[in-house]
Amino acid sequence: MPRPDLALLPLSYRRIPILAVGRDIYLDTRLILRKLETLFPTTTTNTPTLGATNPQDLFVEKLLGRYMVEGPVFGMAAGLVPVEVAQDPTFNKDRKGFILKEWSKEELDGGRADCLNYARNLFGFFEETVLEDGREWVLGKEGPRLADIEGAWAFEFLVNMQLPSKLISEKQYPKVFAWLTRYRAACEAAKASAPKPTTLEGQAAADHILRSEFAELRGSVDENDPLGLKEGVEVEVYPADWVTEHRDRGRLVSLTPDEVTISVESKAGVDFRVHAPRTGFKVIEIGKE
Numbered sequence: 101m102p103r104p105d106l107a108l109l110p111l112s113y114r115r116i117p118i119l120a121v122g123r124d125i126y127l128d129t130r131l132i133l134r135k136l137e138t139l140f141p142t143t144t145t146n147t148p149t150l151g152a153t154n155p156q157d158l159f160v161e162k163l164l165g166r167y168m169v170e171g172p173v174f175g176m177a178a179g180l181v182p183v184e185v186a187q188d189p190t191f192n193k194d195r196k197g198f199i200l201k202e203w204s205k206e207e208l209d210g211g212r213a214d215c216l217n218y219a220r221n222l223f224g225f226f227e228e229t230v231l232e233d234g235r236e237w238v239l240g241k242e243g244p245r246l247a248d249i250e251g252a253w254a255f256e257f258l259v260n261m262q263l264p265s266k267l268i269s270e271k272q273y274p275k276v277f278a279w280l281t282r283y284r285a286a287c288e289a290a291k292a293s294a295p296k297p298t299t300l301e302g303q304a305a306a307d308h309i310l311r312s313e314f315a316e317l318r319g320s321v322d323e324n325d326p327l328g329l330k331e332g333v334e335v336e337v338y339p340a341d342w343v344t345e346h347r348d349r350g351r352l353v354s355l356t357p358d359e360v361t362i363s364v365e366s367k368a369g370v371d372f373r374v375h376a377p378r379t380g381f382k383v384i385e386i387g388k389e
Contacts, residue, residue, distance in 0.1 A: 120305075122315040123372040127348075130169055131359065131377045133246065139315060150246040157239050157247065164238070164250040170379055173222060173254050179215035180261040183208050216267060219258050223273045226251070231275040236282060244286050252283045310370045319354025319361055327383060329355060334386040337362055337376050348374050349386070 119126045121139060126132050137151045152158040167173060185191055186203040195203055230238055230251075237243025238251055255276065258268070270277040300308055321331040329335065329352055337360055338347040350362035353373060360383050361375045 120309045122312040123309060123370075124315040125309075125372060125374045127374065127376045128380065130165060130379075131375060133165075133249070135375075137246065150244075150249070152239065152245065152247065160239065161245070161247040161250060164247055166379075168250060168254045172218065176215045176218040176222075177254055177257050177261070179208065179211045180219065180258065180263070181208065182262055216263070219263065220267050222254070222258075223268055223276050226255075226276050226279075227273045231279055234275070236279070244283055248279075248283060252280060255280055256283075306366075310366055310368060310372065314373065316373075319356070319359075321352060321355040322357070325355050325357075327355070329383070329385060335360075335362060336382075336384045336386060337374065338382055340380055340382045348376075350374060352383075355383070 117127075117129045117132055119132045119135070121135065126135050137149065141149055152161045181203070183205050186195075186208055187205065192203050235241065237245060238247040239245050244252075259280070263269075265271075321329060331352055333352050334349065335352050336347040336349050348362060348364065350364035352360075353363045354361035356378075358378055359375055360378060360381065361373050363371050363373055365371055
């Protein structure tokens, strides 16, 4: 099958990353990373796959992915957003309810000390374990790999949150900051060497997607899934950690322990599929909520 066209759609009203590969739409960075690895595996010697290739490394990679997003790291890091940023009307309206936060000055000020202490422990954890032996990357000398991506984004977020230098800086955690410097340099080098993307706006992007083929074969619904849903029932899929007014509605196509897929009909009468990870998303049969 020829490589499907890719279009990254930064739809701000959804407030989560979205990737379109043909007529398959993937929600959330966690799922997007997995799909890019499986749909476009790199097999050449000069450009090895980013994902781990042995069980031990795969365990570290997946554990980091879950710990950083599904564990406490994400919520604690979000608690360090500067008050002046959180009080910006656009930010506050957009993020209200996200990870159960109201983003008030009182809430942020009251939780800042605990969040700072957690962040300091996170830096110390990487400094004294993963990077303690002087390795350049999480899985060893070669990198960056997917394990570095799963880990580094949280630190990148934190260092931009005006952390007090007496607690968290290159002085206290030289190995972590050196790793982040290498990671940034690798990202810049990758951007510089990558082909220049074609930008499509609004309707042009939608039309391009709807003219494409599906990127994946149709899946199936696990008959033993605890939700007890049947293929073809109409469901809503939406983030569980966000008070969101937008919910994707469609016919259930596939349901696995890791992913839910629904078929949605566009206004032009063309079906496309929306995929979401199970963790962090709700799947509700219409009329059963």
